[in-house]
Amino acid sequence: MSILNQSIGFDTFAHLFVGMESCINQMNRRFYLLLLLSLPVCISASGCSLMRFSSQSADALIRAGQNAHKEGDLVTANELFGAAVELNELDPQSRMEYAQSLWETGNRNEAIIQMQAAVKLSQVDIENWQILARMHMESGDLISALSAINIAIKVDPELMDSYDLRGQIHSRRGDYAEAIADYERVITGTSQNVEVSKAIAHLYLQTGHPKRALAILAPIHDQYAEDHVPIEILDVEAIAYRQLFRYGAEAESLRSAVTQQPRSIDLRLRLAQAFYDDGDQIRARQQATEVLSIDSSNAQAYSLLSNN
Incomplete structure (x- = not known):
């Protein structure tokens, strides 16, 4: 069975477009584009395949766009959301969905323009x-x-x-x-918000208030068992202890972090420096040696070893 027998013939398409061209003078350009979009046809290398974009309502296009987005097809999602905007320019949801889809595909300027239109419509x-x-x-x-x-x-x-x-x-x-x-x-x-608490702690460190940083993190730290405190919490605590010149406490926080990420060169170097500043040269050398076992050319590790 030939391709033409399996699908709609090209002659049919020719008649469709001839008929459509005769109507162009009776419809505006936007409606014509929407009609083209709604045609259930696309031409492919293997013949003709069906491709249906519903133009019956903006809601239908939005739902289809959301489904395409969930499936990871951002190009189709963009087309569908864009069609929804064309169909109903006064719908803020269409604008919002289109804006976020554009943003994800890297078209940030147009995304902001669409989002500005959305807020004007939704107020x-x-x-x-x-x-x-x-x-x-x-x-x-x-x-x-x-x-x-x-x-x-x-x-x-x-x-x-x-x-x-x-x-x-x-x-x-x-x-x-x-x-x-x-x-x-x-x-x-x-209720307690870990991300916000970390953000406040970082700001306290930036403004020279390490004690306040430690105080805001203490309730979060106490929720976890020893050596299971999240590394991002231990990291902020270590910075705060260093600002307070409490190198032993800094080393303890970093030791717990290294337990969770034993191959982290940054954490081990900081731990070695904390041990060194706290006067524990033996453990400082041990950490520097561990770093060299991971990165044999690490200059900072060699520097720490040469200081001992």
Whole structure:
């Protein structure tokens, strides 16, 4: 059976397009493009295959786009969300979905344009303002990011996610006092948030308050058994102890971290330095030797050995 017998013949397509061309003068260009999009046809190397994009409603296109996104087909998702926007330009959800899809495929400028349109249409949709604020923040436009998240907070001053995001924006701007205030509001307004606690601790270290950093992390540390405290917590604690010149305590935090990641050169070098500064040259040499067993040309390890 030939290809033409298995599928719709090319003559049929020719008649379709001739008929369509005769109608162009009776329809606007946008409707024509949408009609093309809805044609259940695509031409492939093996003949003709069916490819259906529903143009019956923006909701249908959005659902199809979401399914394509879940399957990892971002190109198709972009096309479907874009078609939804074309079909209903006043639908903020179509704009939002399209913006996020564009963002994931690297088209950040167009994503922000679509997201700006979404917030204008939705006005009080906090999630849309949060998304726009995050896009501006990740693009480095911290002024616009702060403006967007402030609107979200004005709409709902009780939503802690907005303060968390504003804390991140303030932190990137170097406004550490404002960032700490936002993060502390999140801590008091919700159950214990590990990520926010770590962010506050880092800010305390940056502003020269290592004791406060240790205090904010203490409740989290105490939740874990010995040698099972998350490395990111141990890392911040070690930095705080070094700022306080408590090298023995720094070494203990780093020792626990090395137990979890024994092949981490950075952790072992820091542990060796902590032992050395605490006056324990034997264990400092041991750690430097361990580093050389992983990286035989490590200059910092050789330097530590030469100091002993």
